[in-house]
Amino acid sequence: MKITLDYNNMMTDYVGRYGVSEQDISELKPQIEAAVAAMKAKRAAMAWRDLPYNQAETVKEIKEYVDEMKDSVDAFVVLGIGGSALGPMAVQQAIHNPYYNELPRDKRGGFPKFYVADNVDPEKLAYLFTVIDPEKSLFNVITKSGSTSETMSQFMIIKDLLENKLGDAAKEHIVCTTDGKTGNLIKIAQREGYSTFYIPSAVGGRFSELTPVGLLPAAFCGIDIEALLKGAAVMDELCSADDFEKNPAYIFAVLNYIALKQGKNICVMMPYADSLKYMADWFAQIWAESLGKKYDMNGKEVWAGQTPVKALGVTDQHSQVQLYTEGPFDKVIVLVGVEQYRETLTIPKLYSDMPSLGFLGGVTQNKLIQTEMMATEYALLKSGKPNMTITLPEVNENTVGQLLYFFEAATAFAGELLNINAFDQPGVEEGKNAAYAMFGRPGYEEKKRELEARPAKDERFIV
Numbered sequence: 001m002k003i004t005l006d007y008n009n010m011m012t013d014y015v016g017r018y019g020v021s022e023q024d025i026s027e028l029k030p031q032i033e034a035a036v037a038a039m040k041a042k043r044a045a046m047a048w049r050d051l052p053y054n055q056a057e058t059v060k061e062i063k064e065y066v067d068e069m070k071d072s073v074d075a076f077v078v079l080g081i082g083g084s085a086l087g088p089m090a091v092q093q094a095i096h097n098p099y100y101n102e103l104p105r106d107k108r109g110g111f112p113k114f115y116v117a118d119n120v121d122p123e124k125l126a127y128l129f130t131v132i133d134p135e136k137s138l139f140n141v142i143t144k145s146g147s148t149s150e151t152m153s154q155f156m157i158i159k160d161l162l163e164n165k166l167g168d169a170a171k172e173h174i175v176c177t178t179d180g181k182t183g184n185l186i187k188i189a190q191r192e193g194y195s196t197f198y199i200p201s202a203v204g205g206r207f208s209e210l211t212p213v214g215l216l217p218a219a220f221c222g223i224d225i226e227a228l229l230k231g232a233a234v235m236d237e238l239c240s241a242d243d244f245e246k247n248p249a250y251i252f253a254v255l256n257y258i259a260l261k262q263g264k265n266i267c268v269m270m271p272y273a274d275s276l277k278y279m280a281d282w283f284a285q286i287w288a289e290s291l292g293k294k295y296d297m298n299g300k301e302v303w304a305g306q307t308p309v310k311a312l313g314v315t316d317q318h319s320q321v322q323l324y325t326e327g328p329f330d331k332v333i334v335l336v337g338v339e340q341y342r343e344t345l346t347i348p349k350l351y352s353d354m355p356s357l358g359f360l361g362g363v364t365q366n367k368l369i370q371t372e373m374m375a376t377e378y379a380l381l382k383s384g385k386p387n388m389t390i391t392l393p394e395v396n397e398n399t400v401g402q403l404l405y406f407f408e409a410a411t412a413f414a415g416e417l418l419n420i421n422a423f424d425q426p427g428v429e430e431g432k433n434a435a436y437a438m439f440g441r442p443g444y445e446e447k448k449r450e451l452e453a454r455p456a457k458d459e460r461f462i463v
């Protein structure tokens with residue numbers, strides 16, 4: 001059960017002059033070969049590549065913890081942001097009934113409800129307490145650095161609330177996922193005695209979904225985490241092929257790289273399944289935060305990156321697709337289809353006297369969504385808009401594991417082609433540091449001076 005990538009419509013032979021030609025690819029071969037060699041040489045340093053294979057002990061500990069805790073927990077709440085929240089959300093949405101939280105507990109397999117608080121919007125966090133009882137909830141504080149203000153602020157609010165209600169027993173309602181060596185959270189967890197799972201130090205935030213960051217929340221909602229890891233291993237094998245034309249992640253990166261050089265600086269990710277909507281969000285983060293870089297690996301200013309855009313089929317056919325077909329030639333559109341949906345719905349044979357409606361009678365919604373995707377693919381092709389299609393045989397733990405790993409490998413390879421460091425995020429750090437300086441955090445005095453030296457805003461430009 002493997003996911004596939006069909007890139008016919010990226011090629012000039014199909015899509016015309018705005019596509020990628022075989023000559024474009026062949027001219028890039030020396031650079032591709034260098035990137036393939038770099039991926040091999042750096043494999044040991046890319047600790048995320050070992051995750052499908054080296055977590056038997058972690059999986060065992062997670063399962064034991066879930067067995068011990070699950071019956072006493074009504075709601076499992078993730079507190080995290082970015083790479084510490086998007087993966088758990090994407091996997092949960094992909095695998096479960098979209099109305100999971102509204103199902104009675106037995107229809108959830110006896111597992112708790114699932115929530116993610118990934119912002120510091122005071123309304124959202126306050127409203128969470130209108131639907132959960134903190135005394136029957138387990139809060140999973142996830143932060144690799146152990147110091148992200150957003151996550152730590154949520155933790156502090158919730159810890160205080162729990163302690164006021166429960167005293168010492170509060171600690172049974174908090175479980176931490178963090179780096180075992182650095183950051184404030186590990187120190188707090190050790191001092192206050194919280195159960196803790198560890199994120200391997202060498203795995204960065206957005207590449208951490210297959211560590212306890214994603215595995216614990218998934219297991220807590222009854223998702224088969226071993227199948228998730230097996231899917232990732234299947235994709236790792238495919239993505240280890242040196243021949244880039246046989247390697248789905250490499251060819252995806254090569255095509256986007258060439259398209260980018262030709263001015264297509266947008267990559268639209270458009271799944272035709274509500275279950276994969278957050279997967280497009282997760283992709284947006286890994287593609288944007290990894291590839292958006294000012295400097296290349298030689299320290300030269302390059303301002304690299306391709307802007308990811310999230311869309312949903314068919315919903316966005318009635319919103320964004322007009323732009324995709326008739327707007328500028330500045331994007332690659334990636335459609336994500338599903339062969340076998342987990343439900344089948346047949347449209348009843350009504351209104352046969354009205355031909356413009358009657359044709360739908362007896363057709364399944366499954367066929368309708370798939371046909372609409374093919375129709376959009378055709379409309380894009382006809383307009384000369386480069387596009388490709390990823391197909392999942394079905395959405396399940398195995399194929400979701402494949403998809404996560406596919407995007408991770410494609411991102412790392414695109415980073416090599418762009419000659420940038422795909423694993424850091426100095427632009428994000430800049431914003432974090434400016435916020436610390438604005439709060440007067442000790443150690444950020446220099447940054448504060450820098451901020452205060454910026455030009456004052458001119459009232460003329462505020463209306």
Ligand code: PA5
Pocket residue numbers: 081082083084142143144145146147148151204205206207289425428
């Ligand atoms: O990919 C990244 O490194 C970031 O998106 C982080 O995941 C995000 O900033 C949250 O960081 P942390 O897990 O340290 O709280």
